Amino acid sequence: MAPPPIDLLADAARALAAHPDFRVLRRLVPVDRLYAGPAQGKTRVGIALDVETTGLDRDNDRIIELAVQRFRFDELGRIVQIGTPRVWREDPQQPLDPRITQLTGLTDDDLAGQAIDEIAAVEILASADLIVAHNAAFDRPFVDRRLPAVAGRPWACSMAELDWLELGFDGKALGYLVAQCGWFFEGHRAENDILALIYLLGHTAPDGETILAKLLACSERPSYRVNAVAAPFEGKDALKARGYRWDAAMRFWGKTIPEAEMESERTWLLQDIYAGHGEPVFHPQSACERYR
Template identity: 50%
Template sequence: MESDELARRLEAMPGYRVLRALNVDIGDAELPIPAPGQRIAAVVDTETTGLDPDVDRTVEVAIQRFTFDRAGQIVAIERVRSWLEDPGRAMPERLTALTGLTDADLAGQRFDDAAIVKLIGEADFVIAHNAAFDRPFLDLRFPPLRRLPWACSLSQLDWLALGFDGRSLGHLLLQGGWFFQGHRAGNDVAALTALLGLKVASDRTILSHLLERAEAASIRIEAVGAPFDAKDLLKGAGYRWDARRRFWWREAEEVGLPSEVDWLEQNVYRGRGRANLRPITARERFARDT
């Protein structure tokens, strides 16, 4: 019996759900020229030697580009491209265990800067599943890419409202009906592309929901000079600590800004200062200097 037929029969039985292996090798060798009204997205992922872009090095970059239409539906997909680079230091054992990348794999390797900058630089949007992590590493390693618009499928989607529980890429993919070998950049971008193309209960793709959020301007509220004893209050209200510039911050939509400012003045500053307010778009969001 053919495997697809067997899977369909098993899915029809109560108590069973079939997971299919994600095909990470699909896509055109070169993305067709977009038709009028279509745009290009570049799904990216990095593997690094650690968490700090000032200290650690990027050792793998993977890209999968696709074109999409005005409704956020994926029209054409380009095959995954990936590159390795020798960081000039030993890979931490834990990261080798996680990614499978060894010092021998990386020895003498070098990114193709021109190809990476061209592929990502032609995109109308760069998408990652943790843009706050990936963007600083890519911005530092490839300065020509610093002003591109970014979207983050981890932080800018309400996965629960979309019918999923959890936010990790592997878990989301399982709920979408696939399994894959994660923690290598090439596989991760293929997994995210597959998820973005799914339609949810709204009869819209996940990509369309992400773009709606990413393209909306917001205000970055920087609680500069907030009293130390307000830290728990700020953290509980969703503010994050910027260790490099040493202040608490969060993003807010313009519609809720006046009430947020009032809350800060009454509960945090109490007449001893005020927050900085900065408009943020997809071009600045997730960058280190935002």
């Protein structure tokens, strides 16, 4: 049986969407812009980035897929132009964990003999005024290690830097956020993830600003890297519950906080963690240093 005509399906979708007991999700499709009007003021270049890797260890695991897509945005954070996605695979020179294949769909045969085009990747990333990932704390260390020529570029994290609850969303996962905007996509593949990220950045919040505009404002605010150096071992559960991550190389817990939280964080650490035996270290950060 032939599928119904697309016009009939579109009419059915509109009818369902108009009823309070139904919610309609539409598949994300490639587009060349999200805002059709004239750009406001000077435009800048953003890059949506995602990696798939052999595992979670930033020091020992390797990138197996890198996807980047340039977009141009204006002074109001509206995406006025979207470029062609570029995707590279890379052979990690070791068999993939079956769980990685299950997660990404990539197999050893897919990766055999493949390599990232370093010249092209560096050229694209070096053109960015801002690189955006939906988990920059994960993606950036892998990219900086694999492509050290772009290690100093500014990054922003759409997952960590925005207060999604305040924006009217539940959760922080990319697929879940996109679904709440009315779209769906096939996740856990780098090319699909960057398209979803661009759509999400172009989404208009209830106050009329785009998600990208709000992310830019967050990215431009000063922040601090808090390192709980020599924190007592018994404080590890409290640190982890508060969002600190263990740095296996440097052997301390750390996290990034806004400047406004600096004094309250210092007070909490001194009272609840150090209890008079040591103190934390605070390092100022810009978008160029965050998530390294």
